[in-house]
Amino acid sequence: MQKNSPGKCIVSHRTLAMPVSPIRGLVPHAEAAVRDGKNVLFLNIGQPDIPTPRVFFDAAASFDDPVLAYGGSHGRPELLEAIVGHYRSDLGVPLEARDVLVTAGGSEALQFAVMLLCDPGDEIIVPEPFYANYAGVCASAQVRIVPVTTRAEEGYHLPHDPSARREALEKAISDRSKAILLSHPGNPTGTVYSHDELQCIVDVALERNLFIIADEVYRDFVYDNVPYESFTSFEDAADRVIIIDSISKRYSACGARIGFLISRNRDIMVHAMKYAQSRGCTAILDQVGAAALYSTPPSFLSGVREEYAARRDILCSTLESIPGATFRRPEGAFYISVRLPVGNASEFAVWTVRECDIDGETILVAPLAGFYSTPGLGTDEIRLCYALERDVLVRAGAILKKAVAAWQKMKVPAS
Amino acid sequence: MQKNSPGKCIVSHRTLAMPVSPIRGLVPHAEAAVRDGKNVLFLNIGQPDIPTPRVFFDAAASFDDPVLAYGGSHGRPELLEAIVGHYRSDLGVPLEARDVLVTAGGSEALQFAVMLLCDPGDEIIVPEPFYANYAGVCASAQVRIVPVTTRAEEGYHLPHDPSARREALEKAISDRSKAILLSHPGNPTGTVYSHDELQCIVDVALERNLFIIADEVYRDFVYDNVPYESFTSFEDAADRVIIIDSISKRYSACGARIGFLISRNRDIMVHAMKYAQSRGCTAILDQVGAAALYSTPPSFLSGVREEYAARRDILCSTLESIPGATFRRPEGAFYISVRLPVGNASEFAVWTVRECDIDGETILVAPLAGFYSTPGLGTDEIRLCYALERDVLVRAGAILKKAVAAWQKMKVPAS
Numbered sequence: 001m002q003k004n005s006p007g008k009c010i011v012s013h014r015t016l017a018m019p020v021s022p023i024r025g026l027v028p029h030a031e032a033a034v035r036d037g038k039n040v041l042f043l044n045i046g047q048p049d050i051p052t053p054r055v056f057f058d059a060a061a062s063f064d065d066p067v068l069a070y071g072g073s074h075g076r077p078e079l080l081e082a083i084v085g086h087y088r089s090d091l092g093v094p095l096e097a098r099d100v101l102v103t104a105g106g107s108e109a110l111q112f113a114v115m116l117l118c119d120p121g122d123e124i125i126v127p128e129p130f131y132a133n134y135a136g137v138c139a140s141a142q143v144r145i146v147p148v149t150t151r152a153e154e155g156y157h158l159p160h161d162p163s164a165r166r167e168a169l170e171k172a173i174s175d176r177s178k179a180i181l182l183s184h185p186g187n188p189t190g191t192v193y194s195h196d197e198l199q200c201i202v203d204v205a206l207e208r209n210l211f212i213i214a215d216e217v218y219r220d221f222v223y224d225n226v227p228y229e230s231f232t233s234f235e236d237a238a239d240r241v242i243i244i245d246s247i248s249k250r251y252s253a254c255g256a257r258i259g260f261l262i263s264r265n266r267d268i269m270v271h272a273m274k275y276a277q278s279r280g281c282t283a284i285l286d287q288v289g290a291a292a293l294y295s296t297p298p299s300f301l302s303g304v305r306e307e308y309a310a311r312r313d314i315l316c317s318t319l320e321s322i323p324g325a326t327f328r329r330p331e332g333a334f335y336i337s338v339r340l341p342v343g344n345a346s347e348f349a350v351w352t353v354r355e356c357d358i359d360g361e362t363i364l365v366a367p368l369a370g371f372y373s374t375p376g377l378g379t380d381e382i383r384l385c386y387a388l389e390r391d392v393l394v395r396a397g398a399i400l401k402k403a404v405a406a407w408q409k410m411k412v413p414a415s
Numbered sequence: 416m417q418k419n420s421p422g423k424c425i426v427s428h429r430t431l432a433m434p435v436s437p438i439r440g441l442v443p444h445a446e447a448a449v450r451d452g453k454n455v456l457f458l459n460i461g462q463p464d465i466p467t468p469r470v471f472f473d474a475a476a477s478f479d480d481p482v483l484a485y486g487g488s489h490g491r492p493e494l495l496e497a498i499v500g501h502y503r504s505d506l507g508v509p510l511e512a513r514d515v516l517v518t519a520g521g522s523e524a525l526q527f528a529v530m531l532l533c534d535p536g537d538e539i540i541v542p543e544p545f546y547a548n549y550a551g552v553c554a555s556a557q558v559r560i561v562p563v564t565t566r567a568e569e570g571y572h573l574p575h576d577p578s579a580r581r582e583a584l585e586k587a588i589s590d591r592s593k594a595i596l597l598s599h600p601g602n603p604t605g606t607v608y609s610h611d612e613l614q615c616i617v618d619v620a621l622e623r624n625l626f627i628i629a630d631e632v633y634r635d636f637v638y639d640n641v642p643y644e645s646f647t648s649f650e651d652a653a654d655r656v657i658i659i660d661s662i663s664k665r666y667s668a669c670g671a672r673i674g675f676l677i678s679r680n681r682d683i684m685v686h687a688m689k690y691a692q693s694r695g696c697t698a699i700l701d702q703v704g705a706a707a708l709y710s711t712p713p714s715f716l717s718g719v720r721e722e723y724a725a726r727r728d729i730l731c732s733t734l735e736s737i738p739g740a741t742f743r744r745p746e747g748a749f750y751i752s753v754r755l756p757v758g759n760a761s762e763f764a765v766w767t768v769r770e771c772d773i774d775g776e777t778i779l780v781a782p783l784a785g786f787y788s789t790p791g792l793g794t795d796e797i798r799l800c801y802a803l804e805r806d807v808l809v810r811a812g813a814i815l816k817k818a819v820a821a822w823q824k825m826k827v828p829a830s
Contacts, residue, residue, distance in 0.1 A: 010626075011686050012534045012593075021692040024488060051481040060700060061476035066466040068670040073439060104519050104672070107694040115555055119427045120535050136693030140530055178427075211425075255483040255699035257519070271426050277436040278551030279522040283698040284670030285475060 017139045022132045022370025029353045030364045038357060041388065041396045044366040046187065046334065048387035050252040050304055059292035060285040068284055073276040075102025076287040082294035083245070083260055093232040101261040101272050102282050105254075106217050106246035109261035110137050112275045113213045113242050116268060117178045118143040124213070125172045125180045127158065129337060129371035129378055131187040131215065145373045146172045152339045152381065155328035156189035158197050165197065169204045179242075180205055183215040184231070185222060188337045188371050188383035190312075190330020192226050202237045212237065215244040217259075218333035220301050223309040226331040232262075239265040249334075250301070251293045256286040308334050311386045311393050318397030322404055334387040337368055342407050345369070345382050352403045363399050432554045437547045437785025444768045445779045453772060456803065456811045459781040461602065461749065463802035465667040465719050474707035475700040483699055488691040490517025491702040497709035498660070498675055508647040516676040516687050517697045520669075521632050521661035524676035525552050527690045528628045528657050531683060532593045533558040539628070540587045540595045542573065544752060544786035544793055546602040546630065560788045561587045567754045567796065570743035571604035573612050580612065584619045594657075595620055598630040599646070600637060603752045603786050603798035605727075605745020607641050617652045627652065630659040632674075633748035635716050638724040641746040647677075654680040664749075665716070666708045671701040723749050726801040726808050733812030737819055749802040752783055757822050760784070760797050767818045778814050 023045055030040045074080070080097040087095040103109040110133075118124065120142035126134060128147035138145050148168050150156040159165040169180070180201055185192045193201075205212050214231035222228040231241045246259035263269055312329070315336060319325050324341030342348040346367040356362045368381035384400075386393055438460055445455045489495070495512040502510040518524040525548075533539065535557035541549060543562035553560050563583050565571040574580040584595070595616055600607045608616075620627050629646035637643040646656045661674035678684055727744070730751060734740050739756030757763040761782040771777045783796035799815075801808055 010680075010682060011531055012537070014534055015531050015686045015689070018686070018689040018693070020689060021488075024692050045485065047482075047484050049482060052483040056483065057476075057478070061472075063472070067462075067464060068467040068471065068668045069462050070460065070669040073436075104698075105695060111694070116426055116430050119429055120557065122427070133693050133695075136689065140690065140693065142535065253483045254485040255696065257696070257698045265425075267425060271430050271433070274430070274433040274435060274551065275555065277439050278433070278548050278555065279526070280520055280548075280672070281670065283519075283672045283701050285700055285704075286698050289700075 014140055014142050019132070019135050019139060019370060021136065023366050026349060026353065026364060026366070029350055033353050033362060037360070039361045040353060041361060041363045041392055041399070043384045043388070043396055044364045046249065046385050046387060047254060048249065048252040048334070049389055050307070050387070052253045053251060053293055053296045053300060055292040055296060056251065056253055056256070056289035060289040063285055063288050071281040071284050071287065073273060073281055075100065075282065076284070076291065079287045079291040082291045086294050087232070091230055091232055095262065095264070098266070098269060099262055099264050101269065101276055102287060103259045103261050104282050105248060105257040106215065106244045106259040107133060107137070109244045109259045110134070110213070110215065111141070112261050112272055113244065114138060114141045114143055115275060116271055117211055121176060122178045123174060123176045125169065125177060125210075126373070127182050128373055129156065129188055129368055129381070131183050132370045134181060135370070135373065144176070146174070146177070147373045148172050149374060149377065150189070152326045152328070152337065155330070156186060156191045156337065157193070158200070162196065162200070165200050166204065169200065173208055173210070177208070177210055179211040179213050181213040181215070183218065185218040185332025187218065187333055188335045188366070188368065190333045190335050190337070192222050192228055192331035195227070195229055198229055198231065198234070202231070202234045205240050206237055211240055211242055213242045213244065217244060217246040217249050220250050221305055221308055221334060222332040223305065223312065224331065228332070242268065247290050247293055251296065253290070253293065256290060257283060258286050258290040308387065311388070311390055312336070314390055314393045315384060315386045315397055318401055322401050334385055336384045336386065337381055338384065339381045340404055342380060342404060343411060345380050348403070348407050349382060351407065356399065356403045356406065358399045358402055361395060361399060363396050363403070365400070429555055429557050434547070434550050434554060434785060436551065438781050441764060441768065441779060444765055448768050448777060452775070454776045455768060456776060456778045456807055456814070458799045458803070458811055459779045461664065461800050461802060462669060463664065463667040463749070464804055465722070465802070467668045468666060468708055468711045468715060470707040470711060471666065471668055471671070471704035475704040478700055478703050486696040486699050486702065488688060488696055490515065490697065491699070491706065494702045494706040497706045501709050502647070506645055506647055510677065510679070513684060514677055514679050516684065516691055517702060518674045518676050519697050520663060520672040521630065521659045521674040522548060522552070524659045524674045525549070525628070525630065526556075527676050527687055528659065529553060529556045529558055530690060531686055532626055536591060537593045538589060538591045540584065540592060541788070542597050543788055544571065544603055544783055544796070546598050547785045549596060550785070550788065559591070561589070561592070562788045563587050564789060564792065565604070567741045567743070567752065570745070571601060571606045571752065572608070573615070577611065577615070580615050581619065584615065588623055588625070592623070592625055594626040594628050596628040596630070598633065600633040600747025602633065602748055603750045603781070603783065605748045605750050605752070607637050607643055607746035610642070610644055613644055613646065613649070617646070617649045620655055621652060626655055626657055628657045628659065632659060632661040632664050635665050636720055636723055636749060637747040638720065638727065639746065643747070657683065662705050662708055666711065668705070668708065671705060672698065673701050673705040723802065726803070726805055727751070729805055729808045730799060730801045730812055733816055737816050749800055751799045751801065752796055753799065754796045755819055757795060757819060758826060760795050763818070763822050764797060766822065771814065771818045771821065773814045773817055776810060776814060778811050778818070780815070
């Protein structure tokens, strides 16, 4: 936690408690490397290089109202219709427009969910490592993250043994607990939870009166025919589930900032509307573009999925060849979290981007410590995003391997 | 304040404390009126009908990156350059890009400012009536608004007498006070503060170690050659001033959701970046369009200003002809707040939109009680937005006049 200078306490405690993003925090080092003339491969951020379907741009460009006016706080009707149609036909969920709120990306949907459920001092249970922005959103709302720690060796799954699994969740619950929050597939882990894991989460939530905030923005990216189940499929928990969804990853449209808060709990949605009203509406052209995206043929997503699976395999091959690297091939999303034999992964990440130079190139990776809330965990782990072209990943993997070897030579005394 | 159903406390206290927007809260009544076949004239919301300059749409349409990727959390360089250039050349303020953060409308800038400065239980001093969304933003941050009440009879200015003015502000200060927040020109009042009023606010802020959060989004709309001074012009307070700015009103582009948090206090901007990172970035196409808007020739704004002044005069003429209506011709923005002889203005507003029918038309107005934090104030006042075409305002004024007369006949017993 940062502190105000002595005698000059100008910002709030919640601001001091806000973390610097571990994903974006090292970007200045990368910018310095670029100024040094190096080409930096950005494996730190979940920014796909898949072209955004043209229908987005075409629809936005065909907007022909003379005034770019406010829209309803709820969202534009055609976008609500598109997302409802998607849930009904692709997921079999009997959603209605009133169950959905269009938000400024999944981030705003998460902010709303946390604020809706929690007062300062309340707690949210989150399997760690977790998407680092959860820490920022919870800190700004003064909500405490209570972690359920998962491990690289177990593919970041919940404990395999059913009673140990249940105990791990129950141990985290207190009378301030309001929700269980998780991304599924997992960011930064790529973990796809099994039916038994989901059922355990649902059982505990129902018994202990908790909400489930399910961040399912990577739902479309599950590989190797691993079965994927959405939290929306648990009918008996429908009024306990809040879904965070987004077009950012699904349609490679991160810069549109269009997401969704979805719940079949009517009270939640009525209250959510107050937060939505307090910021007016979501960007109009982007809503128009987003609505058009949902008519993209299914072949687009199957093609992207196939491509990501191939990219994952390329990166995994390299990681397998690094002595001492610990990870399990992830089942979904487009990240790999990996433990590396580098001691301090944060120092390693900074050194790699600043000092490492392989044929004029280097890589930026995200240190994983900022994805844990338990102090001291993740210090030797990093997250790699593989939403980059195959040849880039081949080069990035080679740089990583050489960087680890060079770092070890420099830092780890021969035993 | 709303309550959770007994035994079913599911949402947070901060959520329960969130107000329903008095601007948007009556919209369902208007929708019902539209379903009844009536044409509703929307004087409730600050939605200009001025066409958005085409350069916005042209620039957005010419965006030709194949991937709509995340941008920097700070904002796109060309938009930062445009806003910095505007402040330097039009306001004479030596701004740099690091003094600016691009936000999702002025709303997000305000959220950031409040969170940056205040913890739950802290206080912000606000002249009332104030823009109703201030109440929403402060409630969600659990920050208490301490009002300095102004009155219709005095054109909603601070007290005219210098010592009374200072006392009004000082009386509101406690050891939890963090900032003075105000819109200038005022929403919902149209009030343009004089140099003496601004100087008093600056003096008190400097002496009592408070920030000034100045919402100057209506800065371009000041009429009758009334002098306008921005809070940026107080050089000695530069590190105490946070400006909320936006393209929404200036360029009639409310639906773009592009605003700015501006401060020359370096610490504030460094911490603000953490909030910005936690939501990724602001919509990219809209930033591209917004940057282009700043090249709009000055004749656009002078034309709009002239038009709004004419519209204000039309509405004022009608209001002057309503017996018992109390207001002063506002100097800026595009709102008039007025006290009407209708008893309960909220009931009057609902009745007018639902029951009133003048040649198939009626109006929706915003009751002013939600723009005050002192209970019981503003109950007989409304806000009218005059950012609508002249002939619409002529019809709207006539409807208002007839509605007041009909309501009085129905509700107020003859004396």
